[in-house]
Amino acid sequence: MTAWIVVIGTGAISFLIKVAGHLVPARWTSHPRLTRINAYVPVVLLSALVVAQGFVVKTHVVIDHRLGGLVVALGALLAKLPFPVVVVSAAVTSAVLYRWH
Amino acid sequence: MPKLSPTIRDALSVSLTVGAYGVAFGAAGVAAGFSVLQTCLFSLVAFTGASQFAAVGVVGAGGSAASAIAAAALLGTRNALYGVQLAPLLGTRGWRTAAAAHVTIDESTGVALGQAARGEGAMRTGFWWTGLGVYVFWNLFTLLGAIGARALGDPAAWGLDAAVPAAFLGLVWPRLTSASTRVIAAVAMVFTLAVTPMLPAGTPIIASVVVAVVAGWRP
Structure with a gap:
């Protein structure tokens, strides 16, 4: 049930946000403070998601096989490798560590 | 092969490369406990990559539906700012405004603004070709990723639990x-x-x- 609520709720709110942008007068959204905060939101949320998905089980911070995957992903990004290589190399590393345990 | 305009070439190359990220979303959706159908519908109705990843990420972390939708909404606010910039350029009304809004994302806005030197016509072409192109490929690849992940079974055994944070790292990296x-x-x-x-x-x-x-x- 949660899954359906998330799919429909996210779909509806994402669409409404986009439509609102096309319909509201530009001056409503041009406050500099709002613009600055909004520019930081993606960096902050995506960073939070990296660690929340990489080092958390429920409400506990844990270090497990996923760390190896993330280290390899970081290396791939530093080596300027393309996105699919980043994701797949992380998955392979993590899977090997998971099975080896 | 007919010669495509540089704008359409830009649009199609962006569509294909960005659309391919859909594989990661399809896999992330299934790994977070969504069905293949739910994951595909997600891409069809929400169609804003970072928000989709965030919502399934929150669910995957054990969060509530409200937290998941709130995270998606926060990441989606930038699409509203894109719409503000695009509306005067596109000059759409009625259902076309709804269609334009649905494909207002990072990439369609980026390609549209990137065509400024080629004129407003090229900017509109860039927006529509990129928006619709990413939409087609994103949904196609979401389906492939979801089916693939379903076939694999236990997410941890195939490293999907690390692929998801790695995908977030890849998304934040260019920023x-x-x-x-x-x-x-x-x-x-x-x-x-x-x-x-x-x-x-x-x-x-x-x-x-x-x-x-x-x-x-x-x-």
């Missing part, structure tokens, strides 16, 4: 272009882990927005 964004990213990571034991599952991701508010409060 870390200045010293200040790198500091903000590091602070957000530390903050999220610090509040994790104190808050309900999934909510630390939303709480991290405090970092953006503090960072952006003063110039």
Whole structure:
């Protein structure tokens, strides 16, 4: 049930946000403070998601096989490798560590 | 092969490369416990990559539906700002405005604005070809990723549980272009882990927005 609520709720709110942008007068959204905060939101949320998905089980911070995957992903990004290589190399590393345990 | 205009070539190459990220979303959706159908519908109706990843990420972390939708909404606000910039350029009305809004994302806006030197006609072409092109490929690849992940079974055994944070790392990476964004990213990571034991599952991701508010409060 949660899954359906998330799919429909996210779909509806994402669409409404986009439509609102096309319909509201530009001056409503041009406050500099709002613009600055909004520019930081993606960096902050995506960073939070990296660690929340990489080092958390429920409400506990844990270090497990996923760390190896993330280290390899970081290396791939530093080596300027393309996105699919980043994701797949992380998955392979993590899977090997998971099975080896 | 007929010769395509440079604008359409830009649009199609962006569509294919960005659409391919859909594989990662399809896999992430299934790994977080969504069915293949739910994952595909997600891409069809929400169609805003980072928000979709965030919503399934929150659910995967054990968060509530409300937290998941809130995270997606926060990441989606930038699409509203894109719409503000695009509306005068596109000059759409009625159902065309709804269609334009649905495909208003990072890439369609980026390609449209990138065509400025080629004129307003090229900007409109760039917007529509990129928006619709990404839509087609994103949904196609979401389906492939979801079916693939379903076939694999236990997400951890195939490394999908690490592929998801790695995908987030890949999404944030190109945004870390200045010293200040790198500091903000590091602070957000530390903050999220610090509040994790104190808050309900999934909510630390939303709480991290405090970092953006503090960072952006003063110039």
